[in-house]
Amino acid sequence: MGDQECSVAAPAQGESGRPGQQALDLIARIVAAIELTPLVAVHSVDRGGRVCFWNQTCVQLYGVAAEQALGQPLAQLLQPQQRAAEHAAALEQVWHSGRPSPARDWQLRSAAGRLLWVYSSMFPVYRGGELQQVFCMDIDVTARRREEGALLSVGANFRQMFEQSSDAILVIERDRIAELNPAALALFDCADPGRMLGKSLADFSPLRQDGGALSAQAGLAMAQQAHRLGNWRYDWRYTSCGGRQFWAEVLLTSITLDHEFLFYAVVRDVSARKLAEQRLYLAAQVFENSRDAILLADRGPSVIAVNQAYAAVTGLSPAEMVGQALDGERVGIEDGELFRQIWCAMQDQGHWQGEIWAQRRGGARYPAWLSLAAIADQQGVVSNYMLILSDISERKRSEETTRHQAEHDFLTDLPNRVLLLDRLSLALTAARRNHSMLAILFLDLDRFKHINDTLGHHVGDLLLKEVAARLVKCVRAVDTVSRQGGDEFVIILADIGGIDQAAHVAASVLQAITQTYELELHRLDVTTSIGISIFPDDGADIETLVKNADLAMYHAKEGGRNRFQFFSAEMNAQIVERVAFENGLRGALREGQFELEFQPEVDIASGATLGAEALIRWRHPQLGLLLPERFIAVAEDCGLMVGIGNWVLREACRQARRWQEQGRPLVVAVNISLAQLMQNNLAHSVAEALEVSGLAPGLLELELTEAIIMRQGGAAPAKLQALRALGVGLTIDDFGTGYSRLGHLRDYPVDKLKIDRSFMADLAAEPGDAAVVTAIIGVARSLKLTVVAEGVETAEQLAFLRQHGCDRYQGRYIALAAANGAANGADADGAVAAQAAEGRVPAPGGAPGSDPRV
Numbered sequence: 001m002g003d004q005e006c007s008v009a010a011p012a013q014g015e016s017g018r019p020g021q022q023a024l025d026l027i028a029r030i031v032a033a034i035e036l037t038p039l040v041a042v043h044s045v046d047r048g049g050r051v052c053f054w055n056q057t058c059v060q061l062y063g064v065a066a067e068q069a070l071g072q073p074l075a076q077l078l079q080p081q082q083r084a085a086e087h088a089a090a091l092e093q094v095w096h097s098g099r100p101s102p103a104r105d106w107q108l109r110s111a112a113g114r115l116l117w118v119y120s121s122m123f124p125v126y127r128g129g130e131l132q133q134v135f136c137m138d139i140d141v142t143a144r145r146r147e148e149g150a151l152l153s154v155g156a157n158f159r160q161m162f163e164q165s166s167d168a169i170l171v172i173e174r175d176r177i178a179e180l181n182p183a184a185l186a187l188f189d190c191a192d193p194g195r196m197l198g199k200s201l202a203d204f205s206p207l208r209q210d211g212g213a214l215s216a217q218a219g220l221a222m223a224q225q226a227h228r229l230g231n232w233r234y235d236w237r238y239t240s241c242g243g244r245q246f247w248a249e250v251l252l253t254s255i256t257l258d259h260e261f262l263f264y265a266v267v268r269d270v271s272a273r274k275l276a277e278q279r280l281y282l283a284a285q286v287f288e289n290s291r292d293a294i295l296l297a298d299r300g301p302s303v304i305a306v307n308q309a310y311a312a313v314t315g316l317s318p319a320e321m322v323g324q325a326l327d328g329e330r331v332g333i334e335d336g337e338l339f340r341q342i343w344c345a346m347q348d349q350g351h352w353q354g355e356i357w358a359q360r361r362g363g364a365r366y367p368a369w370l371s372l373a374a375i376a377d378q379q380g381v382v383s384n385y386m387l388i389l390s391d392i393s394e395r396k397r398s399e400e401t402t403r404h405q406a407e408h409d410f411l412t413d414l415p416n417r418v419l420l421l422d423r424l425s426l427a428l429t430a431a432r433r434n435h436s437m438l439a440i441l442f443l444d445l446d447r448f449k450h451i452n453d454t455l456g457h458h459v460g461d462l463l464l465k466e467v468a469a470r471l472v473k474c475v476r477a478v479d480t481v482s483r484q485g486g487d488e489f490v491i492i493l494a495d496i497g498g499i500d501q502a503a504h505v506a507a508s509v510l511q512a513i514t515q516t517y518e519l520e521l522h523r524l525d526v527t528t529s530i531g532i533s534i535f536p537d538d539g540a541d542i543e544t545l546v547k548n549a550d551l552a553m554y555h556a557k558e559g560g561r562n563r564f565q566f567f568s569a570e571m572n573a574q575i576v577e578r579v580a581f582e583n584g585l586r587g588a589l590r591e592g593q594f595e596l597e598f599q600p601e602v603d604i605a606s607g608a609t610l611g612a613e614a615l616i617r618w619r620h621p622q623l624g625l626l627l628p629e630r631f632i633a634v635a636e637d638c639g640l641m642v643g644i645g646n647w648v649l650r651e652a653c654r655q656a657r658r659w660q661e662q663g664r665p666l667v668v669a670v671n672i673s674l675a676q677l678m679q680n681n682l683a684h685s686v687a688e689a690l691e692v693s694g695l696a697p698g699l700l701e702l703e704l705t706e707a708i709i710m711r712q713g714g715a716a717p718a719k720l721q722a723l724r725a726l727g728v729g730l731t732i733d734d735f736g737t738g739y740s741r742l743g744h745l746r747d748y749p750v751d752k753l754k755i756d757r758s759f760m761a762d763l764a765a766e767p768g769d770a771a772v773v774t775a776i777i778g779v780a781r782s783l784k785l786t787v788v789a790e791g792v793e794t795a796e797q798l799a800f801l802r803q804h805g806c807d808r809y810q811g812r813y814i815a816l817a818a819a820n821g822a823a824n825g826a827d828a829d830g831a832v833a834a835q836a837a838e839g840r841v842p843a844p845g846g847a848p849g850s851d852p853r854v
């Protein structure tokens, strides 16, 4: 204790003024203790603020010796650094109140220049009952305050970093987002933190990550990894609040706070990097996996890289290429000058591409597509070159195949119509230039459809192929044989010396075609019809020449087939007329121009009319009433027979029904054509006609010529049976002309035979005919068939028939007999009269002598 004047005295309990000896002893001990205490700096000031006491710890703590301190104003020795007024007020408060001040931390700067934090308490010391001094007891807490300060500043810094970080930072607590910074809100497009807080990060991920793993599971694995290793860095795909997906790099750090495990996630958007990586990866993949040879060169140009395909395409390995100067040889272009030109063009334009012939190591040449391009750096200076070489052999082959298919017939491989027109155009140009002749042969096989129908399409195809092969052999290499489709072929004979040369070729073609064909198990004899047109005589252009050859062919068919025919002007006129006739016929049904006439069938014994045969007529707007012989063949050619035949069926049934309603039930006979019988649903058409008209099936008879039945071969009985099952009658028409085997008659479910009219004409003069008629009647009787004679015109003929037991007859004589009253009984007259009254039955004598049937 430096100043003996100063001493410490606390007011003794119960004492107000003088202390006792005991108290003084106590004080002396305390002072000694204070003097010695190493941790507490004790000093006191008097009322004037001067230092009265300065212990050893003060000396050490403040760096001020006791001699310097004692008697000095404390304010000069220790200056509060903050809150100086507060410090002074606290001291003053002690003086004023006489009570100790609460202990507090003050920051002080000592006169020695030390800056310290002290934990200080001030208390009053009385002497003689008066407050003499105020003692301060300071404990150095600088170190603690520094630590606290450091801690606070770390916290503040961290907060600032957290708030201002450009990386998104999220604190995850128990798998939930506990805290997130503004960058995180921005990254996840989230304006309201409430949308993210409390959610799992997995909620902001797509269901699955790119590898296919479920985001929830993969996220858990990442957290475990971070927990195990302290932190873990990985790439992750997130979905923002707005639904935008982005790639992020995540640094997940596991921390423990108050025994809680937390995760501190720093998330950085790396979408751009990922995209660039993906592009780079893709580019590398394209380079490596391209089937085209790719080469990269520097400015030299020296090769810096080639892909795998380069070796496959050129035969040159990367080892042979890399580091070598780039020249034509290394690309497989033998012609160095060509490569130099290409290179110059590429440098001019920045790129070059085109088709070249390249050569593989070892010599094989192949068509290639070469692309060359200069690659500029960011400053626009050419830094590299890229060369792509594609082997296009395959593409060329496929183009060639496609072109061939487009120009050739798939079945015979002959040029098709497209190529024919092309060749014809060239041939015509040459013929015009050379003033030479050219012939076009238009061929169509005869009755080819029959071959298809009877032997099948497959055999038809084989035949067409063989015909094609034979045709090619008949002409020179300069000529063209083409297939137009179906069974039509066109031959161009280029540059012929004269018409006879065309005729000669046509004759040899006919001959070649007629040679027997052996196709699989079938032996076939085929003929063809050929039309010929000549340039320049029969046309100056392709269209006219082909059309005229076609017309000539048509005439060859008309002329009996298996022949050739040159085109002529008259022929053309006939064709034009025929086409107009065909067109008229096509419209006749629609225009209601067909009519039916009914020819009575009379019972020879009684003279009664038992039925009538329906016969079609066409009331042509210009040509008048036409008999079937004028138009039926044309209708057959044009495929109109089924429609016309069905019309006849319906009309005949309707008329018969009308007769029935008038009390005259006559059986109506309808002729069935080959086309109808070939069609599968004839029975259906017949049933429909009966149903629509309401006619009883027993009043309808279907007449089929012997020839038509014979054409059905073995299928005939079944087909007839199907019709018979409808309850209608069946008649064999024109019997005696078809050379049918009589034995077959038994197999046919027919009721009636009609003897062909041709036998009637010469019945008297031709004993053979009489014998045939007699025989037919005999056969019919033995088979219990009704027999009807057609074309009866005289009383003698009728007498003959009656004498030989014929049942019925048809023909002009009916009308004559009716007129003379010679017919036996009034029935014939009555029936004819009844029908004539409807205007649909020909006037007596008007029925034609011969009448093709429908």
Ligand SMILES: Nc1nc2c(ncn2[C@@H]2O[C@H](COP(=O)(O)OP(=O)(O)OP(=O)(O)O)[C@@H](O)[C@H]2O)c(=O)[nH]1
Pocket: 411, 444, 445, 446, 447, 448, 449, 450, 452, 456, 457, 458, 459, 460, 461, 464, 485, 486, 487, 557
């Ligand atoms: N097998 C086969 N037949 C075909 C092919 N293309 C068309 N046809 C048939 O060829 C036939 C051609 O018949 P057409 O020329 O009209 O008549 P056609 O029987 O030969 O009688 P005409 O010419 O009057 O002597 C039709 O039946 C077609 O279905 C084919 O590629 N293969």
